[in-house]
Amino acid sequence: MLDLPYLREKKEDAIKALSKRGIDANALVEGVLSIDSERRTLLADLESSKYEMNQASKEIGAAFQSGNKEKAQELKERTKVLKEIIKKGDGALSEVEGRLHDQLVLIPNTPHSSVPVGNSEAENEELKRVGDLPKLHEGAKPHWELASEYKLIDFELGVKITGAGFPVYKNKGARLQRALINFFLDEARHAGYEEVMPPHLVNAESAFATGQLPDKDGQMYHTELDHLYLIPTAEVPVTNIYRDVILEESELPQKLTAYTPCFRREAGSYGKDVRGLNRLHQFDKVEVVQVVDPKNSYDVLDEMVAHVASILDKLELPYRILRLCSGDLSFTSALTFDFEVYSAAQERWLEVSSVSNFESYQANRLKLRYRNEHGKPALAHTLNGSALALPRILASILENYQTETGIEIPKCLIPYTGFEKIEA
Template structure:
């Protein structure tokens, strides 16, 4: 959530940077400033009314002490009127604060100045590419055919049990999935991240804290009886670990990692590009989350990018990095880089990680602050990244490592799988 003070001090810049998202935010920004001015005016009126009431109460006490009962009773009528005015002003102030907060929740984060303007993924900038695309044998198949051939992922069984987008991993497919999770967590903890086991259901406040609500309302699975949401990513419970927390500057930076299943309704997703593991309603992901000093967050962002690079190099998968344009970036992100692996069998790039810096946007919602060297409270910066999302990594391994005799296992995963071939 943007701070009102920041909006007022940088009004034209905020409008210009939000235009990178293809949003004309002029009306929303003007309304936010107007609501805040109204709020301040009501607050001043309320403070003055309370001060006047307190002063009269003291005067009444003095009048009773001096025996001037009639004057005291007249003033008591005045205090009754002031109390009614105070109650009305408090309600008006509460309504104004709620209206302002509701509006601020709807304004997305301003993109970093280096983020390109654009409408969709076609306008993203490729900034890095690494790895050789393998040459496959003539009978190479996409992963959904390989999954059926080697009986390692059953999409039809998942459809019977639950519905489309809920696959069942079997045998070596399940072991390979577990191997990837363990490998990712080991890489993250070796890099200094503390492992957390996090809840898979979160409350509404947690969804507002990281920006899923109100922006993604309807895209998450919601249990109306208990008013809880199935997590769309470990970012939500992981970042909310720090909700309403005041840190000491010496405690920064903080890095955590966690494996969770993720649940997304993906309403409106259909077509060949979402076949197999390409897009699911339930999938596994290992996340990395950082809480940083504002002065260090973009250095940390670069470090997260390098960390994901190392993992993909060890898996020996061809990959590229995209800087997302304003129109393709997530609601709460100031800057996002996407990693994609090349699926040789599908002849297309598959997104397998997003690394984002939210600057103070989430921290303001979360009330996540640190006490700086001057003793003042300051908002932290939050960052998160997939390290990694499993379905498309698994799809990339199955397709790029396939041979005529079976599917080889990446060398780095052999200590985790206990086998070197799926056949």
Template sequence: MLQINYIRENRDAVIERLAVKNFKDATLVDHLIQLDDSRRKIQNESDALAAEANAASKQIGDFMRQGNKAEADRVKSESAGYKDQVKQLTEKLAEVEQELNSKIVLLPNLPHTSVPKGLVPEDNEVVLENGTVPKLQENALSHWDLLMKYDIVDLELGVKVTGAGFPVYKGKGARLQRALINFFLDQAADEGYNEVQVPIMVNEASAFATGQLPDKDGQMYYVAQDELYLIPTAEVPVTNLYRDVIVKEEQFPIKHAAYTPCFRREAGSYGAHVRGLNRLHQFDKVETVQLVHPDKSYEVLEEMSLYIQGLLQKLELPYRVLRLCGGDMGFTSALTFDMEVYSAAQERWLEVSSVSNFETYQSNRLKVRFKNSNGKMQLAHTLNGSALALPRIVASILENNQTDKGVRIPNVLVPYTGFEWID
């Protein structure tokens, strides 16, 4: 979340940057400043009253030691109400702080100055394109038809077992999934990421710390009896490994990779753009997360983007990189690059990864800090990137590599799959 001191000192700039994300409720910004004014006033009154009470207590002690009981009783009588007044101010302060904390989390992160203005995905900025879009034969099939043709993913069986958006992978489809997971994890290890295996359910504190709550409340699967949330991404449990932790500056960059299934309720249910594997309620993903020194975070963001692009190149998939506009960015992100692969059969671009810099937005909630070279506590910067989400990668591999013989497996995956063709 944003820091109230920064909001106070940069009110106009905060409102201007929030407008880039199409958050135009300037009244909330002013309300937060007013709440902070009240908090400071009450705190000052409480501190002053506590100081008077301490002084009175000292006076009483001095008079008693001098044997002057009359003066001691007088001061005691005059200060008798201090305790109740301090209690009342403490309760009032707690109420104001609670309201301040409940309102400040409604502000999204401020977008980086390079974020373009815009409302919809069409306003995103294309940074680069790489690779050649394949030209398929006239009888080319969409991936959902290929899934049925080769019997590698059963969508209807998933509906029977659970519901729409929960596919069953079979035979070579299941082996391709496992191959991609292992390939991505091995590549992450080669890049210096420390692999972790984390829970796929988190508590409310964890969901709040990375910004899923309250922003995504209602969009995550919730187990009410246990008050736990199924994770929408491994970013949540991995980043929370460092909640309330003071790390050492020399530990930076802290790099983790994790494979998890992911669960998202908001997946759509109509139209070609959500058919097949295009959008699911449950899917597999390898996530990369970094905690870094604030001076290095945008350099690291570029490195993470290049790393993910390298994975797409090794998979022989044509892709493009987008700088997301303000209206299409996530609530917690300061700057996001999306990677999209081209689906030849669908003739459109499919998002397969987002890499984001959250600056201190998450770390302020997480309270993950380090002591800088001047000996002062400072918030770390957090970043994450999908490396990669599997469903649309599988869809693009199937569509782009289909031939009369079958579907050709990218060379880099053959040692993992144990086969060269799906036929």
């Protein structure tokens, strides 16, 4: 959520930035600020009543100790009124604070100045294209046909075991999957990220802290008995490592990477988009997360974009980088770059990575701070990116690297797969 002191001090900036999202920013911000001022008035009164009460209690204590019981009794009478006032004040305050919080979490992050205004993904800004689109041979197939022809993935078997969107990887398909995970993790490690293996289920507090709750409630799988959520991305458990933490300035930046499966209900998405590996309920992903000094979070964002690009370069897959427009920007992000690889047989671009700077939006929910140059706790900035999500990478490898005699393995992966080609 947005930082309240920031909203108070830079109200106009916030409204201007939020307006890009096509929401009634003025009403949202003014609403929050008016509740906040109500809260502060209430708080000032309440605290002065508490001060009186505390003074009176001390006097009563002193009176008792000096044996002046009548005086103590007298004072006690006076505190009865104060007690009532305080009780009412406490109630009123927590009501106002609740309202303030409820309103505040409804405000999305302020888009960065470079974010183009737009309504949908159609208006995202294409920044760069890398690599030539492959020319496939006559009779080239989409990846789901290749997957079945070479017995790499069994979608129907997954349906039997679990349901649609839970494929079973087999043989060289499974090995290729494992190779990709290791390759991505090694690349991240070489780029300075420390590897972690977090839990795959999280509690509601964690899901709230990274912004999945309350706004994406229906997108996560939920375990009834223990009230835990299956992670939709490693971002949730990994970022929550830093919940309620105050880092020393010297400890920044924190760079973590994690491989996890990701679980998404994807409620409401059907049709051709979900064919094959295009959209799954369970998929694998390697994530990179950084916690940084606010001064250089945008340099770090560039660094993370370069990291993802270098992996796609090594895989020799054609890709493009997009700057998301305001309409496609996620609730918690200030600036996001998407990477899409070209899936040659489907003749379409598939999103394989999303790299975002959340500025202090997540940190505020996480209560993640660092000691600034004055030794005072201040909100840190958090960033994360996929590096990378596996299924669509696999899809484009299968399609782009297909030949009439089989599927070649990208050179950088051969040390990881232990085979150079997938043949019938």
